[in-house]
Amino acid sequence: MDSMQLVTPAIGLMFWTVVIFILLLVILKKFAWKPILKAVDDRNNSITEALSSAEKAKAEMEQLSANNEKILQEARIERDSIIKEARAIKENTISEAKNKASIEAEKIILSAKEQISNEKMKAMTELKNEIADISIQMAEKIIKSELKDVKSQKKLIEETLKNQMN
Amino acid sequence: MAEFQIQTSKIMSFSLKNIFVFVSLILVAFSPVIASENSQDSTKKETYNPVPAIMHHISDSHEWHFWGEGDNSATIHLPVILWSNGELIGPFLSSKFHHDNDGHHVVEFNGHKLVRVHGKIYKLNDGQQNATFDDQHHVSNATAPIDFSITKNVASMLFALVLLLLFFVISGSKAKKNKSAPSGLLSFLEPLVLFVRDDIVKPNIGKNYQKYLPYLLTLFFFILMNNLVGLLPGSANVTGNIAITLVLSFITLLVTNISGNKSYWGHIFNPPGVPLALMPIMIPIEIVGIFTKPFALMIRLFANISAGHIIILSLISLIFMAQSGLGDVAAWSLSPVAVLFVLFMDLIEVLVAFLQAYIFTLLTSLFIGLATVDHH
Numbered sequence: 001m002d003s004m005q006l007v008t009p010a011i012g013l014m015f016w017t018v019v020i021f022i023l024l025l026v027i028l029k030k031f032a033w034k035p036i037l038k039a040v041d042d043r044n045n046s047i048t049e050a051l052s053s054a055e056k057a058k059a060e061m062e063q064l065s066a067n068n069e070k071i072l073q074e075a076r077i078e079r080d081s082i083i084k085e086a087r088a089i090k091e092n093t094i095s096e097a098k099n100k101a102s103i104e105a106e107k108i109i110l111s112a113k114e115q116i117s118n119e120k121m122k123a124m125t126e127l128k129n130e131i132a133d134i135s136i137q138m139a140e141k142i143i144k145s146e147l148k149d150v151k152s153q154k155k156l157i158e159e160t161l162k163n164q165m166n
Numbered sequence: 167m168a169e170f171q172i173q174t175s176k177i178m179s180f181s182l183k184n185i186f187v188f189v190s191l192i193l194v195a196f197s198p199v200i201a202s203e204n205s206q207d208s209t210k211k212e213t214y215n216p217v218p219a220i221m222h223h224i225s226d227s228h229e230w231h232f233w234g235e236g237d238n239s240a241t242i243h244l245p246v247i248l249w250s251n252g253e254l255i256g257p258f259l260s261s262k263f264h265h266d267n268d269g270h271h272v273v274e275f276n277g278h279k280l281v282r283v284h285g286k287i288y289k290l291n292d293g294q295q296n297a298t299f300d301d302q303h304h305v306s307n308a309t310a311p312i313d314f315s316i317t318k319n320v321a322s323m324l325f326a327l328v329l330l331l332l333f334f335v336i337s338g339s340k341a342k343k344n345k346s347a348p349s350g351l352l353s354f355l356e357p358l359v360l361f362v363r364d365d366i367v368k369p370n371i372g373k374n375y376q377k378y379l380p381y382l383l384t385l386f387f388f389i390l391m392n393n394l395v396g397l398l399p400g401s402a403n404v405t406g407n408i409a410i411t412l413v414l415s416f417i418t419l420l421v422t423n424i425s426g427n428k429s430y431w432g433h434i435f436n437p438p439g440v441p442l443a444l445m446p447i448m449i450p451i452e453i454v455g456i457f458t459k460p461f462a463l464m465i466r467l468f469a470n471i472s473a474g475h476i477i478i479l480s481l482i483s484l485i486f487m488a489q490s491g492l493g494d495v496a497a498w499s500l501s502p503v504a505v506l507f508v509l510f511m512d513l514i515e516v517l518v519a520f521l522q523a524y525i526f527t528l529l530t531s532l533f534i535g536l537a538t539v540d541h542h
Contacts, residue, residue: 005225005284006472009409012247012314013226017413020323024330024388029380032334036352036359037379039341046345 214490216483224403224475226319227285228260232400236265244321250278250289250311260315269297269305281305287313319410322402326391334387362386362527370531371538378534381421385414386527393471393519397512405522406471408464415460415467418530423456426537459533463526470522474515481507 147153230242243261247254255278262273269283272290279290281297288308290297300306316324337352348356367375367382392404404410432438434452437445484504489497 005286006221007408009412010226010317011312011409013317013319013407013409014413015314016316016320017323017410020320020327021384021388021413021417024327025381025384027331028334028338028384028387032338033359033380033383035338035342036334036356037363039345039348040356040360042345043347 212490214483214486216480216487219483220476220479223479224406224472225285226317226402226407228263228282228287228315228317229265230318230321230400230402239265241265242321244318245316246287247314247316248280248287248289248311249314250309255280255289255311256315269299272296281308286310287315318402319404319407322395322404323392323410326388326395326404329395330387330391358387359383366524366528367531370528370535372535374538378421378425378531381417382527382531385417385530386523389414389467389526390519390523393523394516396471396475397515397519403472403475405467406469406473406475408468411464411468414526415464418463418533419457419460421530422460422533422537425534427540429539430537459529463529467522467526470518474511474518478508478511478515481511 147156228246229244232240232242234240243259245257246260246262247256249255255275258273258275262275263282264271267282267284269281269288271281272295273280273282279294281288281290283297283305287310288297288305289311290308294307297305298307333351333355337355340350340352341348341356344352347353362383363375363379366386367379371378389405392410395401396404396406434456435449437448437452440448481504485497485501488500
């Protein structure tokens with residue numbers, strides 16, 4: 001048995017190894033490595049894309065809900081302000097009404113007072129006139145009764161003249 | 167005991183000639199120990215020598231032999247193609263040699279007279295009718311043409327080629343059509359492809375890895391498939407053949423040095439930080455280093471796979487050695503143990519098949535990475 005045979009490379013076998021290896025390399029490169037690696041890369045890309053779009057959608061959702069919150073907040077603020085305004089208007093109206101009422105009342109009181117004083121004046125004037133009439137009538141009556149005789153008439157003339165002389 | 171000494175020394179001197187069958191020789195050395203104790207005439211009785219059978223199994227041959235002897239054996243005869251002085255001889259089937267390996271049977275083909283001695287085909291010189299041998303049993307009246315035969319190893323490689331093409335071309339077309347998750351064969355092969363890409367090639371070569379990826383993937387799966395095919399019963403020892411590992415490591419050598427950049431060659435011809443006086447020593451060392459790296463690859467794959475085959479064959483031979491040395495009972499009782507050991511070794515060999523493909527591809531990637539690395 002020639003033991004060197006084991007470690008002596010056979011030229012023909014080397015030739016066929018080269019042929020088979022190159023054949024394998026060329027065919028597998030075109031029909032196996034390219035499509036398999038492309039499929040893997042495509043899948044990786046699509047997964048990355050899907051993940052990033054999911055992330056984006058999540059961010060959008062967050063944005064949306066934040067917007068909603070904002071809108072809600074605004075609505076709340078507006079509601080509060082409307083209520084506040086309404087309350088102010090109400091208070092205004094009431095106080096205005098009160099004011100108006102008191103002014104009106106005063107006016108009424110004032111005019112009533114005036115009327116009263118007018119009436120009073122009128123009554124006073126009438127009373128004066130009445131008293132004057134009554135006085136004249138009384139004086140007439142007195143005069144009439146006093147000047148019934150000639151003697152008393154003379155006495156009056158004299159007295160009046162006397163007063164006039166003075 | 168003295169008889170035993172003689173026999174072991176005989177065997178030991180034989181083992182010096184053949185370091186690759188070391189394990190089998192230990193087993194051979196043990197069997198006479200038991201034999202000399204039990205049988206009186208152990209010196210006369212020849213114990214079974216497994217070395218020729220093991221050597222036959224791990225060597226290349228012109229036919230694919232399964233079982234049986236001579237013309238009654240189950241054998242696939244393979245085409246013989248020879249190249250002699252610019253002339254093609256063949257192809258013809260190796261059955262023409264009628265299993266002769268001693269140079270007795272002369273085959274005539276297109277006027278050429280051919281004989282085969284120990285698996286090697288010789289062309290007899292003009293006018294010679296029979297092979298003559300010198301005292302070292304070498305053919306003296308013939309020349310050896312270059313043998314381009316489709317030998318057992320070539321046929322096994324072609325079988326592996328067909329399997330690889332079948333698996334990967336189907337997977338490739340599936341990957342092209344199917345855009346969703348991989349299924350079936352592809353789902354098994356894809357992780358392996360990605361393992362080679364992401365764990366072997368990418369980390370070692372770096373950003374330029376894409377250029378070398380098809381070669382390294384092919385290399386990995388070529389070695390792996392041939393390792394695995396080699397484990398089938400009756401198969402060839404493809405990746406344990408030095409010619410094949412030589413070609414693979416030579417491709418590594420070529421790819422590494424062709425893609426070597428300025429800093430790679432700079433490190434070889436002007437090693438940084440080395441005093442000028444040491445240059446005459448360092449530069450030759452660096453140049454030798456170019457060749458030792460792929461050389462180690464060649465030896466590693468060859469030795470690992472061959473050793474695995476030798477161990478398995480030795481364990482099986484153990485049964486026959488027991489039979490010849492101790493008798494049938496010993497052989498029968500030993501066989502379950504031997505079979506268990508073989509099973510264990512086979513499992514280890516499956517691991518080794520992956521491991522060696524991984525190491526070869528890893529180191530090739532590493533060499534390419536070192537040759538192309540940017541030092542800035």
